[in-house]
Amino acid sequence: VKERGKNNYQLFTSEMQQHFYRKMMIEKQLRTALDNEEFELFYQPIMNVKTNEIIGMESLIRWNNEILGQVTPDEFIPIAEETGMIIPIGQWVLDTAIEQNVRWQKEVYKPFKISINVSVRQLLEPTFLESVKNSIENNSIDATYVVLEITESIAMYAESMIEKLCALKKLGINLSMDDFGTGYSSLSYLNKYPLDSLKIDKSFVIGMNRDDENKALVKTIIAIAKQLDLKVIAEGVEGEDEYHFLSEIGCDYAQGYFISRPLSVNDFKEKWLTAGD
Ligand code: C2E
Ligand code: CA
């Protein structure tokens, strides 16, 4: 018994050490990643479920590091938030995504909205409003094509945050509540924030056709959104059944593997923006 206890202890500490070491490595490599041009944006189309037309795309960051290989955003974004690296990275994402959107709009003569993930840490930065304004002006994009996806957090409840969001909204951009349904459960902020849309979290949408409770939740979220005059996007639409069901119950837009995985610039262009479509 003693011996097993000892082994368990060793296993535990070495796992903790590995975890700590990886986090340290990510932190260290993140510091030079921008300068080394290790980030890339992938794009996933967002489809109008009534017309089956692409109305826009979400930019999703990818990181390929020489030592660590491919690191997922779910792993490195929280670390970038902790260290503050999310500020320059977020700025790069904003500029790159807007620039790409403008290029595509010119190439295909079609308007597309570009959805950009913004972390709360960025919103809290005093210069954020100014940097969004600059990015819009520098790229001469019509602000109505820009969608910022924000998530709920405790900080979102501060009065100053509401003012901030209102100032952003005044630039003419759109605000979308990401991961809707997973956050701090209070619905009271919904009419305080100047939101344009809700994005139903993929945890409710994936496999919803085999899950009556999730189906009911999705229906309810859509009903709430309609009441508040907000558009609804469902993410994580993996199957045809889900797609059609969402269309039937009045969801506006869908995003997910059923339509397309997130794609590189070239693949996105080839698949979704080639002439004749
Ligand atoms: P998110 O904003 O909720 O993005 C949706 C995630 O779901 C993406 O993961 C996307 O690839 C994935 N996804 C899309 N369709 C499906 C589907 O049908 N099924 C399943 N299972 N998954 C699907 P990804 O790209 O790994 O990004 C993870 C998270 O990292 C994002 O979640 C977002 O919170 C964060 N993130 C990504 N890019 C950025 C960025 O530029 N800035 C910030 N601050 N966060 C980002
Ligand atoms: Ca998002």
Ligand code: CA
């Ligand atoms: Ca989400």
Ligand code: CA
């Ligand atoms: Ca998320």
